[in-house]
Amino acid sequence: MAPSVKDYYEILGIDKKASQDEIKKAFRKLARKYHPDLNPGDKNSEQKFKELNEAYEVLGDEKKRAEYDQYGRSPFESGGPGFDFRTYTSGDRFDFGGFGDIFGDLFGAGAGHEAFDLKGHDLVMGIELSLEEAFSGITKPIAFNREVSCMECKGTGAETYQQCEKCKGIGKISTSKGFFKMSQHCDSCGGSGKKVTKACKKCGGRGAILHTENITVKIPAGADTGSRVKVRGMGGAGHGNGPSGDLQIEITVKPHPLFTRKGDDLFIDVPVTFGEASLGAKIEVPTIDGVAAMTLPAGTQGGQKFKLSGKGFPSSRTGRKGDQYVNIKISIPKNVPERSRPVIQEIENLYRESPRKGMARK
Ligand SMILES: [Zn+2]
Ligand SMILES: [Zn+2]
Numbered sequence: 001m002a003p004s005v006k007d008y009y010e011i012l013g014i015d016k017k018a019s020q021d022e023i024k025k026a027f028r029k030l031a032r033k034y035h036p037d038l039n040p041g042d043k044n045s046e047q048k049f050k051e052l053n054e055a056y057e058v059l060g061d062e063k064k065r066a067e068y069d070q071y072g073r074s075p076f077e078s079g080g081p082g083f084d085f086r087t088y089t090s091g092d093r094f095d096f097g098g099f100g101d102i103f104g105d106l107f108g109a110g111a112g113h114e115a116f117d118l119k120g121h122d123l124v125m126g127i128e129l130s131l132e133e134a135f136s137g138i139t140k141p142i143a144f145n146r147e148v149s150c151m152e153c154k155g156t157g158a159e160t161y162q163q164c165e166k167c168k169g170i171g172k173i174s175t176s177k178g179f180f181k182m183s184q185h186c187d188s189c190g191g192s193g194k195k196v197t198k199a200c201k202k203c204g205g206r207g208a209i210l211h212t213e214n215i216t217v218k219i220p221a222g223a224d225t226g227s228r229v230k231v232r233g234m235g236g237a238g239h240g241n242g243p244s245g246d247l248q249i250e251i252t253v254k255p256h257p258l259f260t261r262k263g264d265d266l267f268i269d270v271p272v273t274f275g276e277a278s279l280g281a282k283i284e285v286p287t288i289d290g291v292a293a294m295t296l297p298a299g300t301q302g303g304q305k306f307k308l309s310g311k312g313f314p315s316s317r318t319g320r321k322g323d324q325y326v327n328i329k330i331s332i333p334k335n336v337p338e339r340s341r342p343v344i345q346e347i348e349n350l351y352r353e354s355p356r357k358g359m360a361r362k
Contacts (some may be wrong), residue, residue, distance in 0.1 A: 008055035008068060016069075020060070027056040070226070120147070120236035120245035127249050129223065131256040135288045135313055137221035147208040147237040148244070153200035155237065157207035160198040164189035208237040217249055222264070222316040227251045258286055264313040264322025271331040272296060285326055287311045294326065302330035 009016055012026045030052050032038070039045035058064045123146055129138065149155035163169040167186035171193035174183045185191030199205030219229055228248050235245025253261070260267040270285055280298035284291045285308070292308050305327050312322025336344060 006051065008059050011051045011055040012059065014059075018059075020062070023056070023059050027052060027060065031056075118239040118242040120238040120242065122235045122245040122248050124248045124250055126252060127217075127219070128252050128254055129219065130254055131259060131261065132288060133219075134223045134251070134253045135221065137219055137223070139216055139218050141214065141216050142249075143212060143214045144247070145210050145212050146235065146244075146247070148211040149237045150200060150203035150207055150209050152202040153207060155207045155239075155241075156192065156194065156196070157200050157203060157205040158194065158196040158198065159200045161194040161196050164193050164195050167193060169193040207239070219249070219251065220316065222314040222319075223251045223253065224261070224263075224313075224316075225251060225253045227316070259288060261313065264315050264320075266312045266322070266324045267327065268324065269327045269329050271329045272300070273331055277301070277328065277330050285324075287324060288313075292324075296328070300328055302328060304328045 012023060014022055014026045034045045034049040034052060036046050036049055058068050125144055153159060164186060166188035167173055171186050171189065171191045172183045173186050189195055203209050213234060217229060217231060228250050231247040233244045234247035238244050258268055266288060272283060276283065276296055277300040281296045283294055283296055285294050292311060294306060305325055308324040308326060310321045311324035314321050
């Protein structure tokens with residue numbers, strides 16, 4: 001799914017300070033208007049409805065909302081944070097997933113039930129990189145625990161079960177309300193069509209067990225603090241036949257002793273001597289992946305800035321490189337040895353023009 005560019009708050013037409021209640025209300029109102037069952041074949045409504053779901057999925061969850069407020073949508077992700085929207089065509093039965101409670105009052109029967117096939121939750125894991133690692137990109141082995149579907153019971157949590165009586169094992173119940181004809185998950189068995197009679201011994205009826213994963217993750221070049229890399233399917237186990245959640249790797253780039261980074265540009269202070277600055281010189285300047293030769297023109301001033309084009313970070317969007325900015329510092333000796341003082345005095349005598357000329361006040 002192409003990432004939508006609109007702000008989630010804008011999509012729901014609410015203020016950044018909106019309460020959960022206001023968010024829910026706004027979502028309900030708009031979801032009613034753009035629901036695909038009410039607008040069959042209308043691509044525009046379908047798109048709007050998807051956006052609404054995406055926005056609500058994030059803003060309706062305090063944790064995801066806080067992350068969104070802080071980081072927005074990372075360029076490293078293809079969709080929104082942890083969001084996976086199933087595509088559907090008009091006329092298909094729309095699966096409410098976790099939104100069952102929201103639509104309960106609109107569609108009547110079955111309100112409050114939990115849909116059976118749900119995607120597992122996302123795991124978030126922090127990773128620290130040096131500036132050099134962030135620059136070049138890195139492949140890193142990581143180990144972590146996650147819940148996976150229990151093989152013994154195939155995620156059902158049951159060793160033995162019987163057919164659900166209410167839905168006769170179908171897992172769905174048809175209801176009609178006005179001109180809506182809906183089929184919904186059976187609230188008695190949660191949509192599985194089965195009732196557990198004896199819990200699985202291996203997972204204790206949970207349907208999932210803890211498993212240690214050893215995987216290698218690839219952090220692309222150009223990562224910055226707050227960037228996220230998504231590893232699909234490496235999150236918590238799904239419910240029923242739902243897919244696993246994703247693993248979100250959140251990057252922190254450690255401060256560097258020489259460089260400061262702003263977006264794709266790097267900044268560095270480079271000290272030069274009075275002689276180099278006044279006479280001009282060829283100097284070597286550290287860069288993130290080596291050194292660069294630079295020519296100081298005669299008469300270079302302290303605080304003067306030079307740009308080394310293309311010596312910055314690769315943009316995570318375009319791959320184009322940023323620049324490095326060199327800030328010149330004139331290095332003045334703190335302690336002048338006695339024998340050097342006459343030489344400096346000599347320069348002072350020859351160099352008659354006062355740098356404070358023109359600053360005189362009447
Ligand atoms: Zn089991
Ligand atoms: Zn049932």
